[in-house]
Structures are given as C-alpha cells and as structure tokens.
Amino acid sequence: MVNQEKKLRDGACISPWQLAGKDLVSHSTDQKKHETFDTIIIGGGITGLTTALLLQQCGKKCIVVETKTIGFGTTGGTSAHLNTFFDATYADIESDFGKEESKLVAKAGKEAMAMIKKLATDLAIDCDLAVKDGYLFAQDEKQVEELSKILAASKRAGIEVTETAEICVPIPFQSAIIFTGQGQFHPIEYIQKLAVAFIDLGGVISENTFVNEVEKKGDLYHATTPNQVFTGSKLVYATHAVPGVNAFSFKCAPYRSYVLGVTLKDDHYPEDLAYDMMEPYHYFRSHEIDGQSYLIVGGEDHKTGQGDPTQAFESLETYIKQYFNVKEVAFKWSSQYYIPTDGLPYIGPSPALADAYVATGFNGNGMMFGTLSAMIISDDILNKKNDYAALFSPSRIKPLAGLGEFIQENANVAWHFISDRFKTEEIAKLKDIPNDTGQVVEFEGEKLAVYKGPRGKVTALSPVCTHAGCIVNFNPEEKTWDCPCHGGRYDIEGNVISGPPLRKLARYK
Ligand SMILES: Cc1cc2nc3c(=O)[nH]c(=O)nc-3n(C[C@H](O)[C@H](O)[C@H](O)COP(=O)(O)OP(=O)(O)OC[C@H]3O[C@@H](n4cnc5c(N)ncnc54)[C@H](O)[C@@H]3O)c2cc1C
Numbered sequence: 001m002v003n004q005e006k007k008l009r010d011g012a013c014i015s016p017w018q019l020a021g022k023d024l025v026s027h028s029t030d031q032k033k034h035e036t037f038d039t040i041i042i043g044g045g046i047t048g049l050t051t052a053l054l055l056q057q058c059g060k061k062c063i064v065v066e067t068k069t070i071g072f073g074t075t076g077g078t079s080a081h082l083n084t085f086f087d088a089t090y091a092d093i094e095s096d097f098g099k100e101e102s103k104l105v106a107k108a109g110k111e112a113m114a115m116i117k118k119l120a121t122d123l124a125i126d127c128d129l130a131v132k133d134g135y136l137f138a139q140d141e142k143q144v145e146e147l148s149k150i151l152a153a154s155k156r157a158g159i160e161v162t163e164t165a166e167i168c169v170p171i172p173f174q175s176a177i178i179f180t181g182q183g184q185f186h187p188i189e190y191i192q193k194l195a196v197a198f199i200d201l202g203g204v205i206s207e208n209t210f211v212n213e214v215e216k217k218g219d220l221y222h223a224t225t226p227n228q229v230f231t232g233s234k235l236v237y238a239t240h241a242v243p244g245v246n247a248f249s250f251k252c253a254p255y256r257s258y259v260l261g262v263t264l265k266d267d268h269y270p271e272d273l274a275y276d277m278m279e280p281y282h283y284f285r286s287h288e289i290d291g292q293s294y295l296i297v298g299g300e301d302h303k304t305g306q307g308d309p310t311q312a313f314e315s316l317e318t319y320i321k322q323y324f325n326v327k328e329v330a331f332k333w334s335s336q337y338y339i340p341t342d343g344l345p346y347i348g349p350s351p352a353l354a355d356a357y358v359a360t361g362f363n364g365n366g367m368m369f370g371t372l373s374a375m376i377i378s379d380d381i382l383n384k385k386n387d388y389a390a391l392f393s394p395s396r397i398k399p400l401a402g403l404g405e406f407i408q409e410n411a412n413v414a415w416h417f418i419s420d421r422f423k424t425e426e427i428a429k430l431k432d433i434p435n436d437t438g439q440v441v442e443f444e445g446e447k448l449a450v451y452k453g454p455r456g457k458v459t460a461l462s463p464v465c466t467h468a469g470c471i472v473n474f475n476p477e478e479k480t481w482d483c484p485c486h487g488g489r490y491d492i493e494g495n496v497i498s499g500p501p502l503r504k505l506a507r508y509k
Helices: 048-057 090-097 099-122 141-157 189-198 247-251 309-321 364-382 404-420
Strands: 034-043 062-065 128-139 159-165 173-184 204-206 213-217 218-226 228-239 250-263 273-275 283-289 292-303 325-340 344-348 355-359 437-443 446-450 460-461 472-473 480-481 497-498
Touching: 034 048, 034 218, 048 062, 048 099, 048 189, 048 364, 062 099, 090 099, 090 141, 099 141, 099 364, 141 159, 141 173, 141 228, 159 283, 189 204, 204 213, 204 404, 247 250, 247 292, 247 404, 250 309, 250 404, 292 309, 292 325, 309 325, 344 364, 355 364
Parallel strands: 034 062, 034 228, 062 204, 128 273, 228 355
Antiparallel strands: 128 173, 159 173, 213 218, 218 228, 250 292, 250 325, 273 283, 283 292, 344 355, 437 446, 446 460, 472 480
16 A cells, blocks of 8 residues: 555545645634634535635635645545536436426536636646546446436437447446546645635635534624634535534435555556446546556445445455456545435525525535536625526425435434444453454443554544434544444544534543
C-alpha cells in the first residue's frame, strides 16, 4: 500500500486524491470573527466550495466553515467520473417525473459539466480534467432489456448516446451503449484551486471548525462552533447530509461504496469510463498520478453500518482479478453517499428554515449535482431565475415516485433501531476484545462501544448514536463507528466525522 504524507479524510483508508497538492494555508478567521457575512456555507467539499466561489465572484461576502480540512468528506473519497447520465436512469426519471423533466435533468447535467470545464479553464486548474466516453454494458437478458430502455429514454432526453459493439474494459457483455462527452478529473486538485480562487476574492475559509448549532436571530443566522460564532444573512448546508433530525433523514438513505486503485502488470488501463449493470454496479476508470497509472474500480455498495467492509474489499479485489492482470493493490478506500427516495437530489431553499439552503441526496453523482447545487443556490441568493430550481426543489412533493423505496428504507431503519439493541454480547473482561478492533459489548451492566488500540489502549463510548438513538457498529477498515440508521459516523474518540449527528458519542472512563 502507498504510504505517503496525506491530507485528512473521514476514514482510515487512503484515497489517491489525499496525496495531492499542498495543504491550504491555515485560514485564520480571527481578524474576521466579528464580521457579518452575506452567506455562511457549512462544508468544504465540491458543493460548498463551488457555491462559495460563484457567490464571491458576484460580490457576496462568504465564509466556508469545514469540520476538518477541504475535501475531508466524500469529495476526498469519490471516484470523480463526470457524467451527464445518472444513477437514476433517464428511463426512471421519465416514468417518475415526466418526459419534459427528463430533458431538463439532461440539460442540467450538461450545464454542470460546462461549469466544471469553465471553472477549470478560467482558473487554469491543473486537475487532469479529460473528456471521456462512458460505456454502460449489459451482461444478461434482463439487463439487455433494461439497457435498451435506458438508451431510448436517454436519447429522448437529448443525451448523445448510441449502441456500441465494443467496450473499454475486458469484461464479457451482451449489449452496450456509449455516452460521449463524459469526463474525469482529480477532485482534490480541482476543489483546492476553487478554494484558492475564493480566498483571492476575499472569501474566508475556517478549517477545523465544526458547526454544532445553527440559530436564526432576527435576520441573521448564528452558526456556533466550539471557538466562535459566525453570523450571516444566508446559510447553506453543503454538508452532504443535512445535520440534525429532519425530513432528509427519512428521504435520503446512507450507503457506502468501496474503491480499489490497482496497478496492472500489462499496462491495459482502460482509456475511458465503464459501468456494468449489476446491483450494486461496478464502475471503472484509470488515472495517472506522478507518472504511475492506476485502474480505479468501485462497487460492492451496502447501507452504512449494515455490511461487512472487509468482505466488501475482498469481493471487489476478487472481482477485479477476474478480468485484469493486477500487479498491486495500491489504494483501497470507501466513502459515503446518499440515495434520495424519489431518485433526484434535493437542492435549494430549505423547506424548514427561511434563508437557508440544502444540497443532498446526490447518489453517486455528486461531482455533477454538487456543481449544479452551487448554480441553483447561488442563483437563488442572487435573485436570478434558474430553470432547474423547481425540479430539484427540496420542497417538491412526489407522493408516488420512490414511495416503495421510502417505505423500505425507513422500515429498515426501524428494524435496526429495535433489533440492534438486543444483539450485544456480554463480556466479563475488556481484555477479551482483540487489539485494534472495536465491538459493541455489554460490560458490567452497561452497553459500550469499545475500541482497543493496536497496543491495547481501550476507548469506551456510548454506542447510542446521538442523531436518532440507533446503535452504532464498528467499521474495521475505516476505524469508525457507523450508524446503520441514517449514516452518522464517529471516529474512535467518538467525534462526529460525517452524517447528520451534531454531538459526539458520550465517553466512559
Ligand atoms: C465511493 C464513491 C464514489 C463516487 N464517485 C462519484 C463519481 O464518480 N462521480 C460523481 O459525480 N459522484 C461520485 N460520488 C458522489 C460524490 O463524490 C459526492 O456526492 C460528492 O463528493 C458530495 O460532495 P459534497 O461537497 O456535497 O459533500 P462532501 O464532500 O461530503 O463535503 C461535505 C463537507 O461538509 C463538512 N461538514 C459536515 N458537517 C459539518 C458541520 N456540522 N460543520 C462543519 N463542516 C461540516 C464535512 O466535513 C465535509 O467535508 C461518489 C461517492 C462515493 C461514496
């Protein structure tokens, strides 16, 4: 495994993007702490930084507040394909939202792609941005039928796509289609330069700053952090999951996806992007870093806190080795995404808070939808009309679209809320727990989430997630406590590292 100096991410595994670029200078906000901002943006991923830059470019005074460092969240753990087709297929979007809406989604995807290209060009960002084709391939009769529906609906939506007899990966298939005009880039190089451009325009970034409370007093939002309070007229939750218990806790289901970056013995790295149609699907691309090519393959997704991360990595490695001549697994990492129940993300004014905005439920397409969010939200703040605002509105009501998923996901949450309370193993001695593992146990009458470090140091926490009270599970790969209900995640000290919780896990001596 590669072992180099790295930037922070919300897990112990290392993505290749973490090794890139220089750390941003620490953006001390001391001299600015009494300033009132036009907009407070919580979250320093692609969504937060693009929003901040677009607003600052139009003369607004903005601050980005980030728990850790830029790219700490999923933007540092993505696979960074840039697509104008999405996890919700155009066939699904047509049937759930309508034909005109499907065309609008396609147009929005193209505009988001154009925005990424424009920012990369205008700011001369060296982020390996490249135009690629995207191959989607079917491997059995059912998939062939589904693929032909996707092809027809994508064409009707206005997407450039055709059938193809060849694909860019050495995997057997029955039929395939090729989307032209797709792309890829280095996500951290990209957002770091957005951050630099934002700062150059007078924007402020406060890293290592967790916003644990937000309150509106009169016309101003007060975002409280452990050391200071930031005030601003508008507030954007660019936090991926919307913090706290709110409607989005029920409308967006948290999933983890697993990715390997491998070197090959024979240099047959795919030139383009590829996707199979398995459930969950695999995604493929290559990236060159410091003169070394890597094949990047992802998949094996499961609901957060409900699968076996070690098994997921093993299955992915076995799968890749079936088709590629793997030399070394150089990177392995996992990251979190949120599936919206009706298929489209929720972007725009918060249904619950005046002058606040949300951007969530991006599924595996957040490079595009994060950028689109920045466009929709900045337009609203700047009082500009945006053609996509109504379609992606967080307040939209689609009673039938996604109803099945809504019921299924929330029944799953209810089941875990109750059943996980009875699964705890009683142990007599903490020493029974092996080193470098975590376990939820019953010890001397208390339920504890116990992590024992590599040298036997014990950290005991309450296993009750501070978001909605479910019992967390240990993730042995990322060394985190993951909640199976709404995807709250904590480090081994109990600090919130992602998802909707706002308070750390209680600690026992
Ligand atoms: C394995 C994987 C592969 C993917 N591949 C692709 C792909 O190929 N193409 C694509 O388009 N999309 C992909 N996605 C999805 C995409 O990566 C994400 O949707 C996107 O990165 C989300 O960006 P974001 O800025 O909204 O959130 P994040 O990058 O998660 O940023 C949110 C930030 O908010 C901060 N934060 C949260 N709460 C607080 C708080 N209270 N106070 C202060 N800061 C806070 C977090 O620390 C975090 O840095 C993938 C996702 C996964 C999991």
